[in-house]
Structure formats: C-alpha cells, structure tokens
Amino acid sequence: MQSDLYAVADFCLIPMGTGESSVAEYIAECQRVLEKLGVSYKMHGYGTNLEGPWSEVSKAIHDCHAAVHAKGAQRIATDIRIGTRTDREITPGTGNEGKLKRVEDILAAERK
Template sequence: MSSTNTSPEELYAVADFCLIPMGLETPSVGPQIAECQRVLKKSGLEYHLHGYGTNLEGPWSKVMDAIKACHEAVHAMGTPRIATDIRIGTRVDKEISQGGNAGKVSRVEDILAKDSK
C-alpha cells in the first residue's frame, strides 16, 4: 500500500472539495477560487476544477496541506470566512499512486460504452 512520495503507511487520498468563501461584498467568488487553483498548481498534486468544486488526489497529508494552503491564501485576500465541504476516498485493497479520479471516470465510461453496442 505505498504511494508516490509517501511513507508505506500513508494513505493515498482521492478527494473532492468545495471551498466556499463567505462574507464578501459581492456574490462572485471567482477570484478566490482562482487563487485556490494557483495554490493547487504549486502543490504538485493532481487536481481538476469542476463546476462545484475540485477533485484533488495524492498522499493524505499533502492533500490536507493543500486544502489548508487554499484557506490561508483565500483569507489573505481579505475573505473573512470560509466553509469547505470535503469528501475523501481511500482504499487499501489495491495500490493507487496516481490517477485515482481518472480511473474512476474511465471505469464508468467503459461501462456506458457497452450500452451503445
């Protein structure tokens, strides 16, 4: 159960999180989400922005550190409050060291492709 750049005991985390800036003067949160994406790019982890959040994956501790860094960066922009919803999946029945989210999507797409045959 080893993962890239982790100790053998560290879990590989496949996460989906939605950072929600609150207390802003405008309802638009685009600049804050863009800043979080900049933080994730610097993290070196796999990530993918989608309409209501971001998929993020890597060693558990690095995923948590990246989400914390997003909070810090968005607070530094003057955001008084942030709420974050996080879903995290791990597994120990097979080794995953990258591509966890992509593998899940590919598996479902393969199943759906059989529908058209």
C-alpha cells in the same frame, strides 16, 4: 500498511461574507496555491478534484483556506469528500480519471 494513505478527494471551498456575487477571484487564488504545491488537481464547476498522499491533500486544502483568508475572505465553508483504498495500488494522478473511465466503460458496453 503504508504510512500515508493515497487519497482521492473532492472539495468545494466557499468564501462567505465577501459582499461580492462572484467568488472567482478567491477560487483562482486557491488554484494558484495548488499549482505551486504540485499536487494532482482538476477544477470543475462546483469544486476541485485533488489526489495524492493524505498529508499532502489535507495540507493543500489548508493552504487554500489560508490563501483565501489572506485575500480578504473572513469566513470559508468547505465541503470535502475523501476516499482511500487499500485493496489495490492507485497510480498517482489517475484516481479520479480511473473512476470516470470505469463508469464510461460500463455505459459504452451497454450501448453496443
């Protein structure tokens, strides 16, 4: 078994108690952190898909928390879903795309 599992994750970081109706500035700070780390990520409307070795994924979420706290958020709640698999190799950076493509292929076949 490999020493560091490849993880496909989705997380939604929620700054709390900021006194602002929008948290976009805090989320932008998290995205800056992910870009600097060089991990594979894609932001969506209610979170961010992230993938890579488990240790890098968890460090990235940690670093986002630290950066958002440094920006002034006193509290943060984060929902995290992480999937791993050992039955086949996942090409780095394609875990989330592969999941979507499989569902799209099924739906396309039904339409024929």
